[in-house]
Amino acid sequence: MATPTPSHPTTERLTVMGAGLVGSLLSLYLAHRGHAVEVFERRGDPRRAGFQEGRSINLALSDRGWKALGGVGVANDIRQVGIPMSGRVMHDVHGNLTRQPYGHDGQAIYSVNRGHLNRRLLDLAEAQTGVTLHFGQQCTGIDLKTKELHLRDTATQQEHHEPYTRLFGTDGAFSAVRSALQRTDRFDYSQDFLDYGYKELTIAAGPGGAWQLEKNALHIWPRGQYLMIALPNLDGSFNATLFFPFEGPESFAALQTPADVTAFFDRVFPDAVPLMPALTEEFFAHPTGSLLTVKCFPWKHGDDVLLLGDAAHAIVPFYGQGMNAGFEDCTVLNALFDQHGDSAWDVIFAEFQAQRKPNNDAMADLALYNFVEMRDRVADPKFLLQKKIEAKISAQFPGQWVPLYSQVTFSDTPYAEAWAAGQRQDAIMARLMPHIQAEADYDQPEVQALVQQEMAARH
Numbered sequence: 001m002a003t004p005t006p007s008h009p010t011t012e013r014l015t016v017m018g019a020g021l022v023g024s025l026l027s028l029y030l031a032h033r034g035h036a037v038e039v040f041e042r043r044g045d046p047r048r049a050g051f052q053e054g055r056s057i058n059l060a061l062s063d064r065g066w067k068a069l070g071g072v073g074v075a076n077d078i079r080q081v082g083i084p085m086s087g088r089v090m091h092d093v094h095g096n097l098t099r100q101p102y103g104h105d106g107q108a109i110y111s112v113n114r115g116h117l118n119r120r121l122l123d124l125a126e127a128q129t130g131v132t133l134h135f136g137q138q139c140t141g142i143d144l145k146t147k148e149l150h151l152r153d154t155a156t157q158q159e160h161h162e163p164y165t166r167l168f169g170t171d172g173a174f175s176a177v178r179s180a181l182q183r184t185d186r187f188d189y190s191q192d193f194l195d196y197g198y199k200e201l202t203i204a205a206g207p208g209g210a211w212q213l214e215k216n217a218l219h220i221w222p223r224g225q226y227l228m229i230a231l232p233n234l235d236g237s238f239n240a241t242l243f244f245p246f247e248g249p250e251s252f253a254a255l256q257t258p259a260d261v262t263a264f265f266d267r268v269f270p271d272a273v274p275l276m277p278a279l280t281e282e283f284f285a286h287p288t289g290s291l292l293t294v295k296c297f298p299w300k301h302g303d304d305v306l307l308l309g310d311a312a313h314a315i316v317p318f319y320g321q322g323m324n325a326g327f328e329d330c331t332v333l334n335a336l337f338d339q340h341g342d343s344a345w346d347v348i349f350a351e352f353q354a355q356r357k358p359n360n361d362a363m364a365d366l367a368l369y370n371f372v373e374m375r376d377r378v379a380d381p382k383f384l385l386q387k388k389i390e391a392k393i394s395a396q397f398p399g400q401w402v403p404l405y406s407q408v409t410f411s412d413t414p415y416a417e418a419w420a421a422g423q424r425q426d427a428i429m430a431r432l433m434p435h436i437q438a439e440a441d442y443d444q445p446e447v448q449a450l451v452q453q454e455m456a457a458r459h
C-alpha cells in the first residue's frame with residue numbers, strides 16, 4: 001500500500017517519549033502530518049544486534065489495531081506476518097479439546113510478534129522525513145514549568161536536559177512522563193496490581209517447524225483460579241503464558257524446585273508438558289511479570305503534554321486489547337487533527353482525553369471481566385451453549401444484536417458503548433438461558449416467543 005503523503009505541513013517540533021508500539025506508530029502519524037518529531041527511547045535500538053527483547057513475545061491484534069495500522073499504510077505488510085486465530089481451543093485436564101469461534105466465518109484475531117511489529121514501525125518512522133530517533137535515552141524527570149526533559153544516556157550514564165515544545169508520553173505502564181504529571185495539582189491516579197503474575201514459556205515447534213497444536217487458534221487451559229494460554233508463532237512454536245497467583249497452595253510461591261514444577265504441570269496441564277521440553281529451565285530463568293490496571297486523569301498538561309497508550313491507561317492483558325486501545329488512541333488523535341487543524345492543540349488535547357478516558361476505563365473493566373471468562377467460564381458447557389445461542393440471536397437479528405466480544409474485537413464501536421450494550425445483552429441471556437438446555441431448543445416456539453419478546457422490549 002502506498003504511504004499517505006503529509007496533508008497538513010507545519011513547522012512544529014514535537015517530542016515523543018517512548019518508542020514502543022504506540023510511540024512508534026504515533027511518530028509515524030505525526031510525521032505524516034508534516035511535523036518534525038524527536039523520539040526518545042530508554043532501550044537500545046531493537047533493530048541492532050544484541051538487543052534484549054522485553055517479556056511478552058506475541059500479541060493479539062484485532063480490528064482497532066488494524067485500522068490504526070491501515071491509517072499509515074502498514075496493515076497489509078503486518079498481515080503477512082500475522083497468524084489468524086479464528087477461535088479459542090480449550091484444553092481440559094485430560095487433554096480433551098473444546099472449540100469456540102470468536103466471531104463468524106472469516107473473523108479472526110491475529111497473533112503478531114511484538115518485536116517484529118515494533119521494528120517495522122520504527123523502520124517506517126525513520127524513513128519518514130522529520131522523524132529523529134534517539135535510543136538509549138531514559139527520561140528521569142520533566143520540568144513542566146521550564147519545559148525541559150531530564151534524560152540519562154544509558155551508555156554513558158550522563159544526565160542531560162533537552163527542551164520540548166509539545167511532549168507525547170508513550171512510555172508505557174510505568175511512565176516517567178505520567179510520574180511528572182502526578183505531582184501536579186488535582187491529578188487523579190490509581191494503580192491496582194492483581195494477586196496474579198505471569199510467566200512466559202515455550203511450546204516447541206515440531207519436526208520441520210510444524211505446529212504441534214492447532215495453528216489458527218488461541219489455546220486456553222482454564223483451571224478455575226488460574227490459566228495458561230498459548231498463541232502461535234511463525235516458526236511453529238507457541239508462546240505460552242501462565243497466569244498464576246503469586247501466593248497460596250497453587251502459586252508461584254509454591255513452585256520452588258524443578259520437581260515441584262514438573263509435578264504441578266503433569267497434574268494440571270498434562271497434554272502440554274510433552275510439548276514443553278524446556279519447561280523447568282524456562283520456568284526459573286524467565287521473570288515473573290506483574291499485572292496491573294493504571295487509571296489517571298487528566299491525560300494532558302495545558303496544551304503541551306499528552307499521555308497515550310499504556311502511560312495513560314495500562315490494563316490487564318486478558319482481552320488482548322492493550323495495544324489495540326493504544327493504537328486506537330492514534331486513530332482518534334489523528335481524526336481530531338483532521339477536524340480541528342494541526343495547531344488547535346488545546347482543543348485537540350481536551351477532546352482527546354474527553355473521548356478516550358471513558359472508553360479506556362470501560363476497556364479496563366472489560367479486561368478484568370475477560371479474566372474470569374478465560375480462566376473459568378470457558379470450561380463450563382453452559383457458557384459455551386450460551387455463546388452458541390448468542391450467535392443464533394445475532395444471526396436472526398442482524399445489526400440489532402452484536403455479541404460483546406465482537407463489538408470489542410471486530411468493530412470500532414467505542415468501548416464504553418460496547419460494554420453497556422454487552423451488559424444489557426447479558427441480562428437478556430440470563431433470562432433466556434434457563435429455558436434452553438440444548439442448541440436445538442432455540443427453535444422451539446416458546447423459546448422463540450421469549451426471544452421475540454425480549455428483542456421487542458429492547459426498543
Ligand SMILES: Cc1cc2nc3c(=O)[nH]c(=O)nc-3n(C[C@H](O)[C@H](O)[C@H](O)COP(=O)(O)OP(=O)(O)OC[C@H]3O[C@@H](n4cnc5c(N)ncnc54)[C@H](O)[C@@H]3O)c2cc1C
Nearest residue numbers: 018020021022042060139171172309310320321322323324
Ligand atoms: C503479558 C502481556 C500480554 C499482552 N498481550 C496483548 C495482546 O495480545 N494484545 C494487545 O493489544 N495488548 C496486549 N498487551 C498489552 C500491550 O503490551 C501494551 O498495551 C502495549 O505494549 C502498550 O504500548 P505502549 O507503546 O503504550 O507501551 P510499551 O509497549 O510498553 O512501550 C513503552 C516504551 O517506552 C519506553 N520507556 C519506558 N520508560 C521510559 C523512560 N523513562 N524513558 C524513555 N523511554 C521509556 C519503553 O522502553 C518502551 O519501549 C499485553 C501485555 C502483557 C503484559
Ligand SMILES: NC(=O)C1=CN([C@@H]2O[C@H](COP(=O)(O)OP(=O)(O)OC[C@H]3O[C@@H](n4cnc5c(N)ncnc54)[C@H](OP(=O)(O)O)[C@@H]3O)[C@@H](O)[C@H]2O)C=CC1
Nearest residue numbers: 054055056172173174289290291292293310314315316317
Ligand atoms: N498492564 C499490565 O498488567 C502490564 C502491562 N505491560 C505493558 O507491556 C509493555 C511491555 O511489557 P514487557 O515486554 O513485559 O516490558 P518489560 O518487561 O521490558 O518491562 C518494561 C520495564 O518496566 C518496568 N517494570 C516492569 N515491571 C515493573 C513493576 N512491577 N514495577 C515497576 N516497574 C516495572 C521495568 O523497568 P526497570 O528495568 O527500570 O525496573 C521494565 O524494564 C510494558 O512496558 C507495559 O506497558 C507490562 C506488564 C504488565
Ligand SMILES: Nc1ccccc1C(=O)C[C@H](N)C(=O)O
Nearest residue numbers: 059060088218317318319320370
Ligand atoms: N492476547 C492475550 C494475552 C493474554 C490474555 C488473553 C489474550 C487474548 O487475546 C484473549 C482473547 N481475546 C480471548 O478472549 O480469547
